[in-house]
Amino acid sequence: MHGAKRGVFISFEGVEGSGKTTQAQALADWLQKSRIPYIFVRDPGTTKIGEKIREILLDKEYREMHAKCEVLLFLAARSQVTYEKILPALREKKVVVTDRFSDSTFAYQCYGRQLPRRLISIFNRFAAAGIKPDLTFLVDIDATRRMERGKFNDRMETEAEGYHQNVRQGYRALAARSKKRFKILDGEKTVDVIHDEVIHLVKELLKRKGCKI
Numbered sequence: 001m002h003g004a005k006r007g008v009f010i011s012f013e014g015v016e017g018s019g020k021t022t023q024a025q026a027l028a029d030w031l032q033k034s035r036i037p038y039i040f041v042r043d044p045g046t047t048k049i050g051e052k053i054r055e056i057l058l059d060k061e062y063r064e065m066h067a068k069c070e071v072l073l074f075l076a077a078r079s080q081v082t083y084e085k086i087l088p089a090l091r092e093k094k095v096v097v098t099d100r101f102s103d104s105t106f107a108y109q110c111y112g113r114q115l116p117r118r119l120i121s122i123f124n125r126f127a128a129a130g131i132k133p134d135l136t137f138l139v140d141i142d143a144t145r146r147m148e149r150g151k152f153n154d155r156m157e158t159e160a161e162g163y164h165q166n167v168r169q170g171y172r173a174l175a176a177r178s179k180k181r182f183k184i185l186d187g188e189k190t191v192d193v194i195h196d197e198v199i200h201l202v203k204e205l206l207k208r209k210g211c212k213i
């Protein structure tokens with residue numbers, strides 16, 4: 001990215017089955033085609049350590065996992081991907097696309113599991129080195145509609161439906177508080193229609209940041 005001081009950081013958020021990964025991957029493909037240097041990460045995951053932590057987090061064997069253990073594992077994985085992948089890429093002026101980031105912790109652990117927001121806010125800043133996405137896409141879908149989209153099997157996905165409703169409301173509350181950073185996408189539109197909206201908004205952002213596309 002010529003002219004920009006650092007890279008551009010874009011996150012995708014939403015409940016399971018909303019279409020985050022589909023859209024994040026489609027954006028990554030577009031960046032590739034457009035020859036814009038980028039990295040695509042998922043949180044938790046991507047790093048060797050993060051993928052191990054992800055396995056533990058999603059394993060249905062660990063139903064006994066305490067909410068505090070859960071949040072600390074998510075944050076541990078996030079700090080690793082932040083320092084190992086995201087910060088270096090931003091320094092190299094790349095576009096970073098992430099499938100989930102700190103907003104997930106607010107939505108899932110504060111709204112879903114009722115952990116105190118003040119504490120999570122401090123933990124999140126600590127784990128993510130104080131960085132925030134420049135643009136966050138919230139793929140919004142009714143928690144019952146997402147169930148029509150396939151099998152949901154892991155420890156988080158198989159939580160009670162009320163929990164997922166709280167998470168969705170949590171995301172909407174977050175988006176309402178940070179209107180500039182968040183863009184809400186209607187997850188019930190077709191994949192292509194949503195992708196076009198994503199590209200439109202990303203092009204605008206890249207231009208603002210001085211990237212010639």
Ligand SMILES: Nc1ncnc2c1ncn2[C@@H]1O[C@H](COP(=O)(O)OP(=O)(O)O)[C@@H](O)[C@H]1O
Binds near residue numbers: 014016018
């Ligand atoms: N806009 C859409 N309309 C219909 N189905 C979709 C849409 N986006 C994604 N899907 C399908 O829904 C399922 C979940 O999508 P995925 O991107 O994995 O969601 P997430 O990463 O948010 O859990 C996949 O089978 C995917 O093909």
Ligand SMILES: [Mg+2]
Binds near residue numbers: 020022099
């Ligand atoms: Mg996904």
